[in-house]
Amino acid sequence: MSDRAGGEAAGGEAALTDSDVAVFGTSGWLSLQQATTPDELDWLGGIYDELFESQTGSGAGEFFDLAGVPGGAGPQLLPQIMDPQLKVPELGGTRFYDTARLVAARLLGVAGDDLAHFSHMILKPARYGHETPWHQDEAYWDPYFDHDGVSVWMPLEDASVESGCMRFIPGSHLGPVRPHRHIHDDPQVHGLVTDDVDERQAVACPLPAGGISVHHSRMVHYAGPNRTDRPRRAYIHVFSVPPRRRAAPYARPWLDMRRFEPPGASREAAE
Ligand code: NI
Numbered sequence: 001m002s003d004r005a006g007g008e009a010a011g012g013e014a015a016l017t018d019s020d021v022a023v024f025g026t027s028g029w030l031s032l033q034q035a036t037t038p039d040e041l042d043w044l045g046g047i048y049d050e051l052f053e054s055q056t057g058s059g060a061g062e063f064f065d066l067a068g069v070p071g072g073a074g075p076q077l078l079p080q081i082m083d084p085q086l087k088v089p090e091l092g093g094t095r096f097y098d099t100a101r102l103v104a105a106r107l108l109g110v111a112g113d114d115l116a117h118f119s120h121m122i123l124k125p126a127r128y129g130h131e132t133p134w135h136q137d138e139a140y141w142d143p144y145f146d147h148d149g150v151s152v153w154m155p156l157e158d159a160s161v162e163s164g165c166m167r168f169i170p171g172s173h174l175g176p177v178r179p180h181r182h183i184h185d186d187p188q189v190h191g192l193v194t195d196d197v198d199e200r201q202a203v204a205c206p207l208p209a210g211g212i213s214v215h216h217s218r219m220v221h222y223a224g225p226n227r228t229d230r231p232r233r234a235y236i237h238v239f240s241v242p243p244r245r246r247a248a249p250y251a252r253p254w255l256d257m258r259r260f261e262p263p264g265a266s267r268e269a270a271e
């Protein structure tokens with residue numbers, strides 16, 4: 001149903017055509033206008049706000065500031081919650097989750113039951129929410145494995161260029177993971193950035209509340225700062241084909257290799 005690269009897949013929910021799948025293969029992203037219901041969106045908004053207000057999981061490192069230094073002073077710049085369904089199991093039974101999994105299974109060519117999954121919520125507070133700088137998701141991932149995944153990104157309110165909607169470099173997922181560095185060149189900051197981007201090629205993807213953009217794990221992407229008076233609440237499901245172990249790791253010097261386990265090493269040896 002798409003008539004342009006990385007374009008809108010019509011039909012709602014997970015009604016992807018062969019053409020949509022082919023376009024995704026070429027451009028590395030697509031969008032759907034509706035992935036959930038208004039009622040579910042309201043319910044999700046309440047859960048989302050409660051989780052951020054209580055900073056659930058901060059003791060276990062599940063809540064942290066992507067763009068700040070751990071324990072740093074001042075407001076949270078880009079607060080994130082990892083795997084919120086561990087705290088609220090009902091989040092694993094939503095229309096949004098089902099739609100995201102169906103779309104991911106179709107795009108990755110794998111049965112939904114075989115997909116690995118995690119999720120996160122990234123909040124951009126009104127007026128001062130930090131940009132999410134250009135990066136590829138795979139730059140964060142275990143370099144001892146080959147990965148093939150998609151991120152399904154849903155805003156809980158309309159996402160515009162001004163509020164920090166997603167921007168993509170179409171086709172960039174077909175290349176390698178580009179060199180990355182930590183935000184502000186500070187290894188204590190979790191967030192990564194790549195400088196190897198031609199922004200003239202960027203395509204913005206504004207979305208209505210409850211719409212989704214879907215991008216490949218090697219897609220070069222960005223989301224701007226939030227310059228509006230409303231928070232920009234995003235909820236992301238990430239699905240991937242089970243990772244395949246490599247004979248040698250990718251060279252990703254920005255990663256702390258102590259976090260990852262080399263082939264053949266026991267857990268004890270790695271610690
Ligand atoms: Ni990302």
